Amino acid sequence: MREPDQSLTTYSEMGRGQTVEPCTLIIFGGSGDLARRKLVPALYNLLLDGLLPERLAVLGIGRKPLSDATFRTSSREGVIAYSRQSLVQSLWDRFEQSLFYLSGGIDEAATYDSIKKRVEQIETELKLPGHRIFYLAIPPDSIAPACEGLRRAGLVHAPSESKPFCRVIVEKPIGRDLASAREINETVGRVFDESQIFRIDHYLGKETVQNIMVLRFANSIFEPLWNRKYIDHAQITVSEAEGVGTRATYYAETGALRDMVQNHLLQLLCLVAMEPPNSLDPDAVRNARIDVLRCLRPIRGQDVQRFTVRAQYSHGTVQGVEVPGYRGEPGIKPDSTTETYVALKLFVENWRWAGVPFYLRTGKAMVKRASEIAVQFKEIPQVLFNANPAMPQAPNVLALRIQPEEGVSFRVISKVPGAKAQTHPVEMNFKYGDVYGAPSPEAYERLLLDVMAGDASLFMRRDAVECSWAWITGILNGWEAEGLKWLPEYAAGSWGPVEADRLIQTDGRAWRTL
Numbered sequence: 001m002r003e004p005d006q007s008l009t010t011y012s013e014m015g016r017g018q019t020v021e022p023c024t025l026i027i028f029g030g031s032g033d034l035a036r037r038k039l040v041p042a043l044y045n046l047l048l049d050g051l052l053p054e055r056l057a058v059l060g061i062g063r064k065p066l067s068d069a070t071f072r073t074s075s076r077e078g079v080i081a082y083s084r085q086s087l088v089q090s091l092w093d094r095f096e097q098s099l100f101y102l103s104g105g106i107d108e109a110a111t112y113d114s115i116k117k118r119v120e121q122i123e124t125e126l127k128l129p130g131h132r133i134f135y136l137a138i139p140p141d142s143i144a145p146a147c148e149g150l151r152r153a154g155l156v157h158a159p160s161e162s163k164p165f166c167r168v169i170v171e172k173p174i175g176r177d178l179a180s181a182r183e184i185n186e187t188v189g190r191v192f193d194e195s196q197i198f199r200i201d202h203y204l205g206k207e208t209v210q211n212i213m214v215l216r217f218a219n220s221i222f223e224p225l226w227n228r229k230y231i232d233h234a235q236i237t238v239s240e241a242e243g244v245g246t247r248a249t250y251y252a253e254t255g256a257l258r259d260m261v262q263n264h265l266l267q268l269l270c271l272v273a274m275e276p277p278n279s280l281d282p283d284a285v286r287n288a289r290i291d292v293l294r295c296l297r298p299i300r301g302q303d304v305q306r307f308t309v310r311a312q313y314s315h316g317t318v319q320g321v322e323v324p325g326y327r328g329e330p331g332i333k334p335d336s337t338t339e340t341y342v343a344l345k346l347f348v349e350n351w352r353w354a355g356v357p358f359y360l361r362t363g364k365a366m367v368k369r370a371s372e373i374a375v376q377f378k379e380i381p382q383v384l385f386n387a388n389p390a391m392p393q394a395p396n397v398l399a400l401r402i403q404p405e406e407g408v409s410f411r412v413i414s415k416v417p418g419a420k421a422q423t424h425p426v427e428m429n430f431k432y433g434d435v436y437g438a439p440s441p442e443a444y445e446r447l448l449l450d451v452m453a454g455d456a457s458l459f460m461r462r463d464a465v466e467c468s469w470a471w472i473t474g475i476l477n478g479w480e481a482e483g484l485k486w487l488p489e490y491a492a493g494s495w496g497p498v499e500a501d502r503l504i505q506t507d508g509r510a511w512r513t514l
């Protein structure tokens with residue numbers, strides 16, 4: 001038997017063989033939370049795992065007046081607090097020499113001239129070849145001035161074999177409806193070519209999410225069953241224990257549908273429902289994903305009442321801690337109608353999935369943090385072992401646990417030992433921790449590495465972003481027409497509102513308890 005190839009790191013490498021070259025990463029929003037909690041720790045972990053190019057520079061750009069030294073200290077604190085692997089001082093001492101900071105306003109033309117000067121100086125000092133990645137971890141209304149500023153300062157050039165690469169990473173939210181998403185895409189597209197743009201949906205970088213494709217297409221037992229003939233329905237749950245926390249300003253304008261469903265949950269759905277791509281080429285994979293979005297049956301107008309439930313958390317206790325109701329959270333208006341929970345029933349109208357419901361739910365301040373995709377197979381005929389109709393036999397369920405206890409479980413029916421023909425459901429359980437030991441890499445590690453390698457498989461193409469916004473905007477418009485002044489409530493620390501239970505119970509099904 002051939003030895004498995006364990007050296008592959010990106011989809012491209014699986015398919016084509018790419019290398020990661022020395023480059024400069026310029027982070028707009030460099031003094032922000034994302035950089036401190038996710039980006040710098042991700043780079044540090046890539047370094048520890050020997051995956052970073054041998055030379056790299058990071059230039060943080062932000063309004064806060066920090067020096068290189070204070071940026072390095074704050075980055076080190078970020079690594080200590082949030083890194084997957086602990087800080088090794090000797091490695092850090094070397095790594096921090098590649099961290100730099102420049103303060104400047106995004107709206108000020110002078111900022112971009114300073115960036116240019118600083119980047120060129122750093123690249124000369126560190127003997128970097130001029131490959132650049134601009135990371136836009138900034139609010140949507142800053143994207144246009146940032147792109148324009150970069151262009152005017154001559155920091156962007158068209159893709160060319162003879163020039164160093166120049167790429168841009170765009171963080172969510174990419175819009176708040178179809179029109180604003182198009183506007184952002186237009187703005188970025190005026191300055192960068194689509195092949196240079198990497199739109200992040202960090203769920204696609206999660207190890208367990210990447211495993212969905214492998215599980216489906218690298219195992220011969222699932223694919224023949226993966227269709228309307230054998231699957232009864234699927235459930236996608238992303239439940240969070242945290243409330244709005246310190247993000248009230250952002251969240252009040254956003255809500256669960258825009259914040260979680262438009263991107264993360266729909267991308268999970270795409271991976272579960274997509275056809276096998278014809279290769280691992282980034283565009284082949286992205287085409288397969290977007291085809292699912294194109295087949296979504298619209299939920300518009302009064303359909304929102306039948307197919308969607310939105311709700312807000314009320315006062316309750318989450319994991320022993322008392323939580324105020326959403327309307328009592330600091331920074332939230334007492335008459336806010338922003339949803340903190342949403343449940344949907346949707347259909348993917350194609351040959352494979354016709355008639356199979358997909359139930360999606362996500363919420364904040366719920367019982368616990370737990371994300372899972374569960375595929376429930378059809379019942380077997382009610383004869384033999386389950387002849388008692390009052391005691392229907394539990395169906396087979398394949399559950400892909402995304403987080404926090406990453407793994408896959410499969411419910412099968414087994415005989416209870418003894419003289420009687422009695423059956424019992426049992427779980428076959430695969431836990432990442434048991435098999436692979438160390439915690440999986442963080443999503444941002446994988447995604448940053450892929451941008452350096454130029455592999456866009458795990459990023460959102462413009463058409464996919466707009467396609468999912470088009471579908472979501474139908475629901476948003478339906479909700480707006482309803483004009484609700486009060487949303488249904490669920491107690492913080494519960495599994496969501498009774499209305500969501502009814503949504504699925506009407507079909508004779510139930511949400512899984514995770």
Ligand code: BG6
Pocket residue numbers: 172240259260
């Ligand atoms: C972000 C949302 O995109 O994803 C947050 O804006 C949410 O509201 C977060 O908490 C969840 O990500 P994760 O990786 O913690 O499941």
